[in-house]
Every structure is written in structure tokens, then in C-alpha cells.
Amino acid sequence: MGSLHENNVYFSSSKVVGEFKPLDPEEFRRQAHQMVDFIADYYKNIENYPVLSQVEPGYLRNRLPETPPYKPEPFDNILRDIQNDIIPGMTHWLSPNFFAFFPATVSSAAFVGEMLCTCFNAVGFNWLASPAATELEMVVMDWLAQLLKLPKSFMFSGSGGGVIQGTTSEAILCALVAARDRALKSLGAAGISKLVAYCSDQTHSTYSKACKLAGIFPCNIRIIPASADSNFALSPVVLRGVIEADVASGLVPLFLCASVGTTSTTAVDPVSQLAKVANEHEVWIHVDAAYGGSACICPEFRHYLDGVERVDSLSLSPHKWLLSYLDCSCLWVKKPDLLVKALNTNPEYLKNKRSELDSVVDYKDWQIGTGKRFKALRLWLIMRSYGVANLQSHIRSDVRMAKMFEGFVKSDPWFEIVVPRTFSLVCFRLNPFKESNPSYVEHLNKKLLDSVNSTGRLYMTHSVAGEVYMLRFAVGATLTEERHVCAAWKLIKESAEALLKRSYYNSV
């Protein structure tokens, strides 16, 4: 370590530096008000920043001191450094010109809900530690289940229940371990070598990661190709074949992850038909509706969840499309006791009469960690502040803008839609000469993507499905309005023209 960390500086002083009050209510009030204005101004001016950060790796280390300060620094200096050092390194996810990945949606209601969650700092590992935190989570999970028209078997008011996790990854891991331990109960621990997990090659990469985390043998993770013919949905017929082959070779089919809205192209797996196949083999079916699930609060999209009564668990991330800020992933299960069996702990220091005598929910037994934040406040504030009517209108507005963009693409002879649009993501590409050489088209679109993103005026990303390279235009950032979508299309068009004018094709 550098000389600053030697005993003579950090470790020499054992005297108290004045009276230190880290949570003086009036200082808190002053700083928090100041931060509110900082943030409101940031939101107001967000369009002035390049969407994709233009810094080079290592930029920040060069600007910041190597060591933390020994003495306090004024709040105004810190705010200044946030403006000067942090903001240039931000990729502005809340920019209305952010069309990359899936945008992460937000709202004033969720922000103040999050402030309140932070305020209480309740650690809701069991009921007693924060009754309101546990009970409000149970209420909002049931409310959201109602919006999605989930069957009673997923609700606390029925025979199931739900829990708010951080990410889909955690939600899937918890469900998977519940399924695994149910299976190992009869197979014995060594049976883990026989357990097989299924998904399509469009399933989020975190699913395979969860399988590996849970000790499923990598050779027993079946990633089944989904083709363009089915719009990249997993085929129940193919799944049946794969499962039957596994059974024939003495393996034990364990778990299937079906997606409602894959990350590459928002493909929707046919939940009902897949569930029929899986049910025959007592496979645990999890529906990953991280993105697409939110749309199902609108009746015109609800059919994508048809068959959900046949599945074992379902996850949906309100931080993706229900205005909740990160991180908020909802997991519903039909049999909470299986989750609890796999995940419960019962150390002496957490024992209490409520957990022993009453049938209260202790959420530590529904998740990986012990500690738990009071995230339910955010969902509660969202649902109450906006009402179902506005939430539906929010989904529809994004879909309408995506449809508009899709119209621009379709009506332009240089461009083409690569995969039919389902929700608010448009998968398209530039292909002016209807070229059949895939590597040329890929090269061209990579150039276009770089050229557009380097302007800082919007941010899009790409994907590849069925070996086709495509650009993804994901509408959904909370501040996006029609004018941003129109301006984005104009920029994409102009960049394509400039690219072609430079006679790129001839020079290859």
C-alpha cells in the first residue's frame, strides 16, 4: 500500500473527531432536499447528455484520489464531483433516447417508495423483524397476481404465494433448488448426477448459470434450438423428444424454463403446450416472464400466459416494464412449502414465538439471503399512485410507439423486419440490396450500429438469433415520447445513407 496508509496517517489518531452524528435529522433534511433538486434537474436535462457514455476504460481511476480522505469533505464538493466525474461516465438508462437491451422503467411513485424503503431500513428476514414489510409484500404480490389474472393457486389468498427477489437469476435459482431438493428426497443426494434441466437457446443466459450454481451437471443442461420458423419459440414436440430420450437413458427430467418474452427477440414459448409435455414427466415448469409478463396486465396480451395454471412457478421483473426502478423481481410459486423446505434456516438467534406458533411467513426462507429490504413499498406506491388504468395505458403507449417504429421500418425499402414484433421491441436490419450474403449484412449493420451509437444521440443494441445479426430497437424508457422515436428513426436513416454513400459495399 502507498505511504498514505502507513500508521502515521490513518492509524495514528485514536481521539474522537468532534461529535460525530451520522443521522442528524436536520442535516439529513437539508442534504436530502438538495439531492432531490439535483436529481429533478438531472431528469429535466437528461437529453443533453450523450446516451452512451463516451469515456475510455480507466477514466475514473485517473480522476479520483488513490486513497479515501482522512477528514470529511463538504457535500457541495461531492455534488460537484458527481456532476464532473460520475455523470460523464454514465450510460444514461433513463434517457428518452435509450433503446438498448430492455429499458429499465421508473416513476416518481417508485422513487418515493424507494426513499421510504431506505428510510425504514427494515431487515425483514422474518415476520417479527418487520411485520408491515412482510405483510405488505404478501398483499402486493397478491394484487399483482390479480392484475395478471393468475390462478388462486399462486396467491396467498389461495394456496400459493409470492416473494420479491432482486433479479430473475435469484428467482430462478430458488425455484430450481426447490425442485431439485424435492427430486433428491427420493433419489438421494447422489441422484443429482441424473437431473436434467431444459430450456431453449433463446432462454436468458442466467438460467444455465442458475443450473450450474445449483450443481446440475453441465452435461445435463439441455439447450434446445428454437428456430425462426416458430419465431424462436421452443417447440413442445422437440421438447418431448429430448425428454423421452433422457428418460430412456436413465436420466431424470427435472426443470423446464419457458420464456414469455425472450431477451433477444421477445419470443414467447407456448406455455400451455410445453406444460402439458412437462406435466407428463413431473418436470417443474418455471415461466420467466421478466419482460413480457408486465404486458399481460392488459387483456390483449394476457393470452401469452395461457396455461400458467399448469406451471409451478413464475417470475416477472417490474423493474423492466412496470415502472419500479431496480431491483425488483417477483416470484410466485404454487407450493411455498417446497421453497421453504429447500431454503429455510432456523438459527437460535432468529427464533421467536410468532415464527413458532403462528403460521407467519418468514421471507428469509423464500430467498437466498437472510436480509431483505422493504421493496413492497415501491410496488404498493406504483399501484396506488397510478391505478391499473394508467399502468395498462403505459404498456400500450410503449407498444404503440414500437408499432410506429415498426411501420417506419416496413415502409422503407432499405430496411427489413427480421422477427415479427410481439411487444415493444423491434428487431430489424439494414439490407438495401436484399443481399443474401449474411456476413456482408452483418458487417453493414455493425457499422450502422457503431455509427448511430457513437453520436451519443441514441443507444441501441444488437442480437443474433437463428444466425441472423439484427438490431434491437427497444421502446420503453419512461421518458420516451413519439418525438424521440421519430428522431431516432431519422438518425438511423441518415446514418445508413451516409454509410452507403461512402460506398462501403464497393470498398469491401
Added chain:
Amino acid sequence: MGSLHENNVYFSSSKVVGEFKPLDPEEFRRQAHQMVDFIADYYKNIENYPVLSQVEPGYLRNRLPETPPYKPEPFDNILRDIQNDIIPGMTHWLSPNFFAFFPATVSSAAFVGEMLCTCFNAVGFNWLASPAATELEMVVMDWLAQLLKLPKSFMFSGSGGGVIQGTTSEAILCALVAARDRALKSLGAAGISKLVAYCSDQTHSTYSKACKLAGIFPCNIRIIPASADSNFALSPVVLRGVIEADVASGLVPLFLCASVGTTSTTAVDPVSQLAKVANEHEVWIHVDAAYGGSACICPEFRHYLDGVERVDSLSLSPHKWLLSYLDCSCLWVKKPDLLVKALNTNPEYLKNKRSELDSVVDYKDWQIGTGKRFKALRLWLIMRSYGVANLQSHIRSDVRMAKMFEGFVKSDPWFEIVVPRTFSLVCFRLNPFKESNPSYVEHLNKKLLDSVNSTGRLYMTHSVAGEVYMLRFAVGATLTEERHVCAAWKLIKESAEALLKRSYYNSV
């Protein structure tokens, strides 16, 4: 579902309800300012609330509507309901009279840091998605490592690195899976049946849970008793014996979790000696310093980390004792490549030149989930706003108050210290007649605990170690001052007197 969810209500309207702007900067500003005042007032008045919530299970469901509203509700109504319905159900973790579990510490700096983290809503799964989020995390993890005098081998400026996780549970799971996959590389997948994990019976229950999550066979989790003779520290001699027996029976010692500050009694395992034993057998050693680690920023406590240069990973939760609010658990590893090998994913839609060409850190490969919040802001604001001097003084102030309480106990003939104090937790019990019948003393102390907690004037919890039931008085809530500790002792004394006056002993 109830009649309210039928098509005629939720699903009938497809028209937009006015223009819905969930993040209008001026509405945001108004509501957030209002919430700041609500919270500052809550902090100001927090002593007026009973520390431990006095509600009965199910209280909230009875107060809230069964269904979410179709139309928006005014913000003022929601704030009113928070006051009337939520606050009575809170166990007030921030109350200065909260002495339960380990208090979760907070600060104005962390609060505004968290506001800013929420504001940006950056999803830092890879460098490009938010360069500042990744780089600031790297900087603050190195800063904190310096405060702890960790060797360079745990720092980015050396050959290691760190990551902010949500909970210790996740941190341990990630380290464990890295160790597991390193071992399985040579053993093959079936080798998982041979892998053995070690801890003491004082290790946090989440460790065994992490082992099970990772597929370690339950029969291969060795929970080694730690006795009162060693102040509940794990004995290196006993560990060696257990490891050697496992090796002799053809098993493969994999992982050891050593604690610096256990949850029951803040026992400290002898890291250096345990590491020597573990190193001989190529066992991955993780140090769980969730609570006690924070104290090691003071030179007088740093020796508890002696030997850390011999371990593989270390976790510490600033949300416990470094003023950070939930959730913030720091994990340092010596060999980040092992973590990345076990946890990386590389889906097409996240591919980018920075990740491919530059050696940037993509934090999705250091954790369970893909998504990641910009939590580094909190630690940065804490370290800058307060400086090392105040952070040390904060630790010392808590320890001083615990010492004072320890003095009260020691000087009172009715009470006794059960385990010597190490940090800011005092483990004690009422034992006026120096009774040797353990079930009587346990009964008496349970009565005392119930009696004290039911007043709502403070909240303490209990534990059992070495079969001894004890009360835990954990000093650390940020607002706690000496007067609260004095008042707490007075209440405990009075409650004990009342209990004994009721001639409890004779009536048994």
C-alpha cells in the same frame, strides 16, 4: 378471483386515461421533497414509537383493500396510510432503543447516495452499460480494502479485486461456487459427491444454506462444535483432525468459512492458524467478517484479520456497521478469474467491443444476477462525507457504549456476563441466585426478555451458545446515545426486579 377482477372492470377499458407521465420532473420534485420531510420527521420522532411492533399477524391484510385500485389515488392519502397502517406494523430498526440482532447502521451520506443510485437506475451488468458504476465500485472496493489494511492481493491495484453484493449469503455462495468449480475441473462433475465444506457451529446459518444451494452433499457439510473454552472460536487442532479424517476416507476438503464476529456472540475464529491448516490441504478459505470486519478499520481491532493474506476471499457488510443502509455486502477475492470462470455468461445481446478487446470488469460475472445497481455511490459518499477519522470514531463510540453496558452488568450481583465482549455486543443473563439449573435460568431470562420487549421501550434478542441461553445487547443503532443505553439498563433492571418480586422462582 373476486368479482372486481372480472372483465367488466379491469379489462374493459382500453382507452388511455389522460396523458400518463410517470416521471414528470416537476411532479417528481414535489413528491420527493414531501417525502424528505416525511422521513426527516420520522427520524426526529422515532423514539415515540414502540421499538418492536405490537401488531398481530394478519393485521395489514385486514386494513387494506383486497384489490389494487383501478384509478390513481392522491399522494396525500398514501402518505396518510403509511402513517396509519404501515408505521404501526414496523419494528423500528433505526430507533436508538433497538439493541436486537445486529443493528443496521445508516447515515445521511448513504441515504443521499442511495437516492442517486436510484436516480440513475443504471444497470451495471457490464462496463459499457455504465462505466462510472463499474469503475467507482472498483475504486471504493480498493479504498475500503486500504482501510482494512488488506494485502494488495485483494485489490484491483494489486492482483485481486472486489465486488458489492446484496448479502453475505450471496457473497459466500459466489466464493463457494468458484472453489467448487476449480475442484471439479480436475475431479469431473461426479466429484461433487466428494467435496467437503467446513465451519463451526457458530458460523452463520446462511453458510450451510449456501453449501446446499451449491449442491454440496448435506452429509459433507461439517459443522464443528466450538466451545465456551475458546470463547466459541473454531479450534485449528480440531479442524485439522476433521479434515484429515475426511482425506483418509477419500473425500476432498473444499471450503472453510471462518468468522470474524459470529452472530450469536461475536466470536472470532483464529484466521491465521485456521488458514495454515486449510492451506496444507488446498482448502479455499473464506472469512465472513460481515459484522466484525468493520471494526478492523481501527488499528486496535485490526489484529482480528491477521492471517488474511493466507485466505482466498473475505466478505464484510457495511450495512451492518459502516453506516450504509441495506443492502451492501463487500466481497474481495484473490483470484477474480476463478470467480469469473464460475459465474460468467456471454450472451450475444451483451457482447460489445469493450468486453472483448479491453480488459474491463463486467460485474455480471462476479455475482449471481445479471442486473446490478450502482451501490458504490453509497460507500463513496460515506467515505468522503465522513472521512476515515469519523468512521473510526463511530466504531469506537459504539464499542465504548457497549463497554459501559458491560460495566453495568458486571457491577450488578444479579446479572452476569456469559461470554466476554469483543466488539459492541454484550452477552449476559439474569442469574440472581447463581442458580446452576440451566432450565430455570433460561426460563427466567425468557420471561425477562418478553417483559422488556413488550414495553416497546427497547428491543433485544437472545441466543444460545454452548447450551447456555443468553440475552444479547447489541449497541450500534446509529441514533443510539449513552442516555439510551443507560435507560435500557434501567428498564432491564426494573423488569428483573418486578419479575423476582412476583416470586416467580417460588411459583415454578
